Amino acid sequence: MSRSWRIVLGLAWASLVANCLLVVTGGAVRLTGSGLGCPTWPQCGDGSYVTHSAYGLHGAIEFGNRMLTFVLALVAVATLVSALTARPYRRGPVLLALGLFLGIPAQAVIGGITVLTKLNPWVVMLHLMCSLLMVAAAALLVVRVREGDAxxxxxxxxxxxxxxxxxxxxxxxxxxxxxxxxxxxxxxxxxxxxxxxxxxxxxxxxxxxxxxxxxxxxxxxxxxxxxxxxxxxxxxxxxxxxxxxxxxxxxxxxxxxxxxxxxxxxxxxxxxxxxxxxxxxxxxxxxxxxTRVPAARPAASAARPAVAART
Structure with a gap:
């Protein structure tokens, strides 16, 4: 494996760990009763995108979970850019990295809907299952980077x-x-x-x-x-x-x-x-x-045409 793809592999592992942690922190929001710590979305409330003292500890916990999404997004961007620039170019891992990147804003929107619907349990379930699918995609990326493309x-x-x-x-x-x-x-x-x-x-x-x-x-x-x-x-x-x-x-x-x-x-x-x-x-x-083996180039002619004998 080339050095550039070893970097992609490390970022793929980071993406897997980050997606797992996001599930846990999302659970912490629910377990602490902080699901509506920020009562609206995409703002936290009162025209502000960040929490403030009026929302107390619940607001801090919910806002912290939202901020972790940005960390996950940075990892996803780094993974996608690294996969795009790694050599040799590999289409499969690049598409997986792109899917993980696109999944983050989709997840953020579903998370916003959970807040706007006041934690409707069916929407919360959808949010969790999408997170688990992101975990599955990250695990798939780890394996695909390590194996060949044949x-x-x-x-x-x-x-x-x-x-x-x-x-x-x-x-x-x-x-x-x-x-x-x-x-x-x-x-x-x-x-x-x-x-x-x-x-x-x-x-x-x-x-x-x-x-x-x-x-x-x-x-x-x-x-x-x-x-x-x-x-x-x-x-x-x-x-x-x-x-x-x-x-x-x-x-x-x-x-x-x-x-x-x-x-x-x-x-x-x-x-x-x-x-x-x-x-x-x-x-x-x-x-x-x-690993795919590049097709061999046609062998050059081993001998030049014979020179005609002088008469």
Whole structure:
């Protein structure tokens, strides 16, 4: 890998970490009841784009989360510029970096809508899921920068390949169900924020059922990978995913039976970002991409035409 692409790789990792932290800080806004600390958007309130003493600690927390978006934007710009100027030019990573950059203003608009709708839980869920998709895109960028650009070659049989993709889809569904649980229970972000009206206990049971299915399918995948002699990198990726799932399960059950303490809820949100990144890594580990080899130039003629003998 060239030096310029090593820089892009470092920035891709920074983008992944920053997107994960944005999910956690967004959760902190909700967990501290600061969702309307800045009562409007894009201004914070009273004609000012920054918070002031009248909004107190809640205003500072909400404004701080908004400022983190600008940090994320700077990382995204640096990543995109570095990918555009890195040599050799690589179209795939550039498009991913562009997608991450364009996702930030889109996320900011959705965040603004959550404020303007007074923390409507369904809009808050959309905001979280978009953030998790940004995490997935950043994880994809990290892998794409590290690998080549030749056509992907599968390392697994088709049924196992489909199972890894199904696991990623199930992870996203479970994350959404977790968001529905949150939107139906406490920690609304503001005392006057509406809830979904769904039964939190029933939604928690549905969420837990999805987790049981996810863990069971992951265990089945690991057994199949070992039985078929799958590459070690795929088996490691599946094992990492299983460990993250089990850790998330423990945190989820403990937080449910202890009354949803804020610290555990924040840890569960961080775990959701790691879970998504691990699932993306598993899917990408099932194929390889070699580095493209430039086409060889036509060989020059080895011999000059013979000189006609003098007569």
């Amino acid at each position: 056509p992907a070659r599968s390392e697994l049989a088709q049924p196992l390949r489909h199972l890894t993709s199904a696991l990623l889809g199930l992870v996203l569904v479970i994350c959404y169900l977790g968001a529905v649980v949150t939107g139906s229970g406490p920690h609304a972000g503001d005392l006057e924020a509406k809830r979904t009206g769904l039964d939190p206990d029933r939604m928690s049971q549905l969420h837990a059922d999805g987790v049981f299915l996810l863990v069971g399918l992951t265990v089945a995948l690991l057994v199949a990978l070992h039985a078929t002699g799958a590459p070690a990198v795929v088996r490691r990726a599946a094992a990492v995913l299983l460990v993250v799932e089990l850790a998330q399960s423990v945190i989820g059950f403990v937080q449910f039976f202890t009354g949803l303490p804020a610290a555990l809820v924040a840890a569960h949100m961080l775990g959701a970002t790691v879970l998504v990144a691990a699932a993306v890594h598993l899917v990408l580990s099932t194929r390889t991409r070699a």
